[in-house]
Structures are given as structure tokens and as C-alpha cells.
Amino acid sequence: MNREVWPPALLAVAGLVAVNEARRLRFGSVTVPGPGFFPLVLAVSFTLICLIVLVAALRAPAATASSAAGDAREAGEGVTWKVLATLAVMLAYAFVLEPLGFVVSTCGLLIFFFRVLDGLRWPVAVAASALTSVLTYTVFKTWLQVRLPPGPWGL
Amino acid sequence: MDVAGGLLYGLGVALAPGNLLACLVGVFVGTLIGVLPGIGPVATMSLLLPVTYAMSPTASIIMLAGIYYGAMYGGSTTSILVNLPGEAASVVTCLDGYQMARQGRAGPALGIAAWGSFIAGTASVLGIMLLAPPLTKVALSFGPPEIFGLLLLGFTMVTYLTAGSKLRAVAMALAGMLLGTIGLDPITATPRFTYGSLTLSDGVGLVPMIMGLFGISEVLLNIERGVKQEVFLTRVRGLWPTREDWRRSAAPIARGSVLGFLLGILPGIGAIIPTFISYALERRLSRHPEKFGTGMIEGVAGPESANNAATGGAMIPLLTLGIAPNVVMAVLLGAFLIHGVQPGPLMIRERPDMFWGVVASMYVGNVILLVLNLPLIGLWVQLLRVPYGILFPLILLFCVIGVYSEAGNMWDIVVMLVFAVLGYLMKKLGYEAAPLVLAFVLGRMAEESLRQSLLMSRGSFDILLTRPLATTFIGVAVAIVVLPAMLPGARAALRMVGRETEE
Numbered sequence: 295m296n297r298e299v300w301p302p303a304l305l306a307v308a309g310l311v312a313v314n315e316a317r318r319l320r321f322g323s324v325t326v327p328g329p330g331f332f333p334l335v336l337a338v339s340f341t342l343i344c345l346i347v348l349v350a351a352l353r354a355p356a357a358t359a360s361s362a363a364g365d366a367r368e369a370g371e372g373v374t375w376k377v378l379a380t381l382a383v384m385l386a387y388a389f390v391l392e393p394l395g396f397v398v399s400t401c402g403l404l405i406f407f408f409r410v411l412d413g414l415r416w417p418v419a420v421a422a423s424a425l426t427s428v429l430t431y432t433v434f435k436t437w438l439q440v441r442l443p444p445g446p447w448g449l
Numbered sequence: 450m451d452v453a454g455g456l457l458y459g460l461g462v463a464l465a466p467g468n469l470l471a472c473l474v475g476v477f478v479g480t481l482i483g484v485l486p487g488i489g490p491v492a493t494m495s496l497l498l499p500v501t502y503a504m505s506p507t508a509s510i511i512m513l514a515g516i517y518y519g520a521m522y523g524g525s526t527t528s529i530l531v532n533l534p535g536e537a538a539s540v541v542t543c544l545d546g547y548q549m550a551r552q553g554r555a556g557p558a559l560g561i562a563a564w565g566s567f568i569a570g571t572a573s574v575l576g577i578m579l580l581a582p583p584l585t586k587v588a589l590s591f592g593p594p595e596i597f598g599l600l601l602l603g604f605t606m607v608t609y610l611t612a613g614s615k616l617r618a619v620a621m622a623l624a625g626m627l628l629g630t631i632g633l634d635p636i637t638a639t640p641r642f643t644y645g646s647l648t649l650s651d652g653v654g655l656v657p658m659i660m661g662l663f664g665i666s667e668v669l670l671n672i673e674r675g676v677k678q679e680v681f682l683t684r685v686r687g688l689w690p691t692r693e694d695w696r697r698s699a700a701p702i703a704r705g706s707v708l709g710f711l712l713g714i715l716p717g718i719g720a721i722i723p724t725f726i727s728y729a730l731e732r733r734l735s736r737h738p739e740k741f742g743t744g745m746i747e748g749v750a751g752p753e754s755a756n757n758a759a760t761g762g763a764m765i766p767l768l769t770l771g772i773a774p775n776v777v778m779a780v781l782l783g784a785f786l787i788h789g790v791q792p793g794p795l796m797i798r799e800r801p802d803m804f805w806g807v808v809a810s811m812y813v814g815n816v817i818l819l820v821l822n823l824p825l826i827g828l829w830v831q832l833l834r835v836p837y838g839i840l841f842p843l844i845l846l847f848c849v850i851g852v853y854s855e856a857g858n859m860w861d862i863v864v865m866l867v868f869a870v871l872g873y874l875m876k877k878l879g880y881e882a883a884p885l886v887l888a889f890v891l892g893r894m895a896e897e898s899l900r901q902s903l904l905m906s907r908g909s910f911d912i913l914l915t916r917p918l919a920t921t922f923i924g925v926a927v928a929i930v931v932l933p934a935m936l937p938g939a940r941a942a943l944r945m946v947g948r949e950t951e952e
Contacts, residue, residue, distance in 0.1 A: 414838075
């Protein structure tokens with residue numbers, strides 16, 4: 295399955311799930327719509343459009359297959375791990391942010407970015423991360439009074 | 450209050466120390482993020498939304514609006530010096546601006562971009578002042594059918610003027626509207642798609658969605674591509690354009706200002722499309738169209754004026770109707786609502802301080818931008834030399850702060866990351882995020898206005914076809930869909946806009 299086909303196929307499946315979920319809400323009638331009217335109409339329309347895009351993609355296989363190969367090259371498969379690593383680390387950061395507090399968790403996050411992704415030397419990465427974390431906390435929490443988690447050590 | 454009186458009153462508000470500082474911060478931050486590739490005004494405004502909670506409503510809107518038009522100024526600097534658009538509305542400036550820089554004329558290119566932006570920005574504020582008050586009177590006659598008609602027109606335009614596949618844009622708009630139905634039903638308060646979750650009963654947050662789709666996803670793509678910024682190392686000299694530069698740029702600036710302002714008013718257009726149309730127009734009107742792309746100053750002056758004028762035009766539907774014509778205005782609408790102010794036809798009467806204060810602050814902001822930016826070019830050049838490996842962690846960090854601080858809920862960061870993955874995939878696969886976000890914001894309003902219309906008419910759809918304004922909006926929306934299929938000229942025009950946008 296090439297890259298022109300699977301996105302509309304997946305979206306159509308998501309649309310069908312939405313249709314199924316919207317059917318559980320009270321539809322009302324066309325003239326007096328209930329809470330389920332709009333979601334159902336939207337979900338059905340969305341699914342239909344995705345199916346049309348899917349059919350169009352299936353009917354033009356040769357062009358899309360070659361463009362898929364080209365795009366994959368363009369994407370630079372060798373560096374995609376950086377994207378996955380960034381997402382994984384940020385997800386972990388979301389879960390440790392409140393228990394560890396802003397400064398500690400942010401310092402860890404930045405060390406990863408500066409050392410692992412950008413290749414800075416350890417001392418530089420650690421110092422830059424600590425400084426940035428404390429500075430942003432001071433600016434946003436203390437000066438701008440933005441809500442940030444203090445953590446167990448008050449940082 | 451007449452227009453002159455309104456402006457004087459507004460200047461009094463805008464020049465109050467707190468508001469002046471907000472304006473200064475807004476335009477400075479706007480220019481900064483305009484210069485930096487990878488973070489645009491939408492994500493920045495969302496990021497700073499929580500910061501405005503402690504500010505007065507007027508100062509908040511002045512600052513957020515400043516970010517928008519400030520970004521239009523800043524974007525041109527990166528386009529000219531790095532051949533990389535700092536902001537999406539400056540893409541077209543790369544074509545001739547960078548070539549001018551290569552020929553040693555970076556100074557005049559930056560100078561004419563700044564002056565064009567200033568003239569267009571000021572002209573568009575004049576346009577707001579003259580058009581908004583009479584339009585608010587018309588807007589008072591707007592009921593739910595008219596609002597539904599206008600929103601339908603907006604959805605149609607945003608999908609039909611999109612660069613890529615129209616069908617994909619329609620799919621994204623429908624997905625956005627569907628996401629907008631998550632939460633409580635606006636008429637009966639029945640929970641929809643909430644599955645008992647308290648977080649979902651408030652609906653999907655606009656800020657995590659925007660940060661994910663526009664901010665984080667862009668950074669992920671840049672990390673993957675390994676962005677290398679090669680700033681022009683020659684000294685930037687002679688920022689004041691020559692007499693010949695002015696002679697060649699005067700008409701493009703005037704045309705770009707009018708075009709940008711008028712197109713900016715229309716729902717779904719935004720600041721990007723006017724730049725492409727302005728560039729195409731200048732190329733068509735030029736005696737040497739073949740030289741465009743080789744360093745023609747007209748190719749910088751017209752589009753840079755158009756994008757700034759469009760920011761002013763876009764304020765009109767927001768201030769007079771309370772309708773966001775593009776994604777940036779959707780964030781600004783959110784800011785108004787967070788501060789307990791409903792923009793719309795009654796605002797000019799009920800909150801004249803805010804209406805005239807914001808309008809006058811745009812005058813003040815444009816002056817600040819001109820005074821600040823030309824001397825600060827050196828600073829922006831230094832900033833552009835900061836390696837992306839240092840910049841992107843900071844951009845990601847600011848996105849996290851913006852999202853978390855809105856409600857103090859770590860799940861919002863998770864939602865942002867989900868939309869980041871979605872936005873990353875959408876960009877790689879050729880699906881646009883703008884129709885999704887705009888439809889997400891306006892979809893709820895569309896549902897509400899349609900259901901209210903049907904309640905008014907006791908269930909008859911005739912109400913949409915018997916009220917002149919509503920019928921006109923719906924008629925234009927239908928014409929946009931039907932005419933290209935029937936008239937070759939209209940089809941060619943739409944194709945041209947699409948092609949220019951893609952290029």
C-alpha cells in the first residue's frame with residue numbers, strides 16, 4: 295500500500311468509527327436537530343470524502359508509487375530516529391513534569407536535546423540546560439506568574 | 450463617536466503606559482518569531498495567551514495583535530538573508546529578496562520590505578477605521594441565518610483556495626468540525642464523545658491543537674531535514690532605498706496594500722494568499738516579467754505590503770461580526786472570549802476603549818516596528834546565526850510552557866503531542882492543517898447558528914434562502930464550487946492561485 299492510499303484509508307476507518315459513535319447520540323430530525331445531528335452528518339460526509347480520495351489514489355497507482363519512493367528519499371530516513379526520540383522524550387517529560395517539578399524535569403529534557411541530538415559536550419550541555427531551566431522558571435513563574443509545577447523541592 | 454474622535458480616544462488608550470508596553474512587547478516578540486523559522490504567530494500567540502491572564506483585556510489584545518503584524522515584518526528578514534521564510538506569508542519574498550541580497554542589495558531589500566510593511570500596515574488601519582464603524586451597523590442586522598451563510602462561505606473559501614488537493618482540504622475541514630463537536634452540545638448541553646472524561650467535556654483545547662499542528666510538527670520536520678541556516682555574511686548596508694528603488698516600488702506597495710486589505714477581509718484568505726496574488730500581479734504588470742526571480746525590488750515591495758495589509762483587513766470581520774476569518778484571528782477571538790469580551794457589532798458601543806484602543810495601537814505598533822526594526826537588523830542577523838540545535842529545544846520548551854500553563858493539566862501536553870504527530874504526518878503527506886483548525890473553531894458556531902436558524906423558522910430551511918444577506922453568502926459559496934466546473938476562465942483563475950501558492 296503506497297503513501298497516497300493509506301492515509302485516506304485510515305481516515306475513512308476513523309470516519310466509520312465516528313459514524314458509529316455519533317449514532318448513539320439523539321439525532322432529532324432534519325428540521326429539529328438533536329445533539330447527534332451535526333456529528334452524524336459530519337462523520338458521514340467525512341467518510342464519503344475520504345473514500346473518494348481513496349478511490350482517486352487507487353486509480354492512479356503508477357504516479358503515486360514513484361512519488362512515494364522519491365518522498366521517502368527526501369524525508370531522509372536515516373535521521374527519522376531523531377523525530378521518534380524527540381516525541382518519546384517529550385511524552386516522558388509530560389509524565390514526570392508534575393512529580394519532579396519544572397526545573398528538574400526541564401533540565402533533563404534539555405540535556406537530552408543538547409547532548410544527544412545536538413552533540414554538545416557533557417559539561418556544556420548540563421550547564422546550558424540547568425541555566426535555561428532556572429531562567430525560564432524565573433521569567434515565566436516568578437515574573438509573568440504563569441502556572442508551572444513546583445515539584446517536591448519547590449523548583 | 451465619529452472616526453476622528455474615535456481615533457483620538459483610541460490613541461489615548463494605546464499610549465497609556467501599560468498598553469504602550471504591551472504593544473512594544475507584542476511587536477518585538479512578533480518580529481522575533483517572524484525572524485526565527487519554525488515558530489509562527491499562531492503558536493506564539495497561543496503560547497503567550499496564559500501570560501495575558503494577569504494583564505488587562507485591552508493590553509492583552511494589543512500585545513497579541515502586535516505579535517501578528519510584527520511577525521509579518523520579521524518574516525521578510527529571514528527570507529531576504531537566508532532564503533528561508535521566517536513566516537509562511539514571506540515565502541514569496543525569498544524569490545527576489547534573496548537574489549537582491551546575493552547581488553549585494555540586502556539593505557534596500559530589507560528597507561523596502563520594512564517601508565512597504567509600514568505603509569501598508571498604516572493604510573490598513575485607516576481602512577479599519579473607515580470601514581468598521583459602518584459595517585458594525587450592518588452587522589447588527591446579522592442573525593443566525595446570516596452568520597451561518599458567512600461561515601459557509603468561509604469554509605468554502607478556505608478549502609477552495611488551499612494550495613493542494615481540494616478534496617483533502619474538505620476532508621480536513623470536516624475533521625476539524627467533527628473534532629469541534631467533542632464536548633457539550635451547545636444547545637442542550639448533552640455530552641458528545643466525552644466517554645465520561647471531565648477533560649473532554651470541555652472539548653479539545655485550541656492551544657494544544659495549534660501548538661501541536663503548527664509549532665511542534667514544524668520543529669520535528671526541521672529536525673528531520675537537518676536545517677542549516679546560511680546567513681549572508683556580507684554586511685547589510687544602505688537600508689534606505691534609492692530614489693530609483695522608490696520609483697519602482699511605489700505602485701507595487703500601493704497595489705499590495707489595497708489587494709492585501711480587501712482580500713484579508715474575506716473569510717479563509719489569511720495573509721499568505723494575498724502575497725502570491727500580489728507577486729503574480731506585479732509580474733504580469735511588469736515590462737520585464739522574465740526578470741522576476743532574479744532580484745526585482747517590485748517582487749519584494751508588493752508581497753510584503755500585501756501581507757501586512759491583510760492583517761489589518763482580517764481584523765474587520767473579527768471586530769464587527771465576532772467571526773474569525775483565519776486561524777490567527779481564531780486565536781485572537783479566543784483571547785477576547787477568555788477576557789470576557791465578545792467581539793462583534795456591539796463592541797464598538799459597549800467597549801469603545803477596547804475597539805479604538807486596539808485599532809489605534811496598530812498605528813502605534815507600525816511606527817514602533819519601523820523605528821525599531823531597521824536599526825535592529827544587525828541583532829536579527831546575529832539571531833539567525835544561532836544554530837538550530839540550540840533554537841529548537843527552546844521552541845519546544847516554550848510550546849510546553851504555553852500548553853501546560855493554560856490549565857495546569859499535563860494531559861494537555863499529551864494532546865499537543867498527539868496533534869504534533871498528526872501535523873507532522875499531514876505535512877509529509879500533503880494534508881493542510883489550516884482548514885482543520887479554522888473549521889474546528891468555526892464549526893461550533895456554524896452548528897449553533899444553523900440550529901438557532903431552524904428554531905427561528907420552526908424547522909424550515911427556507912430561512913436560509915429568503916433573507917437577502919444569508920442568501921447572498923450562500924449563493925457566493927455555491928458559485929465558488931460550481932463556477933470553476935462550468936467556466937474555463939474561473940477554473941484557470943483558481944488553478945493559478947493554487948499553483949502560485951504551491952510554488
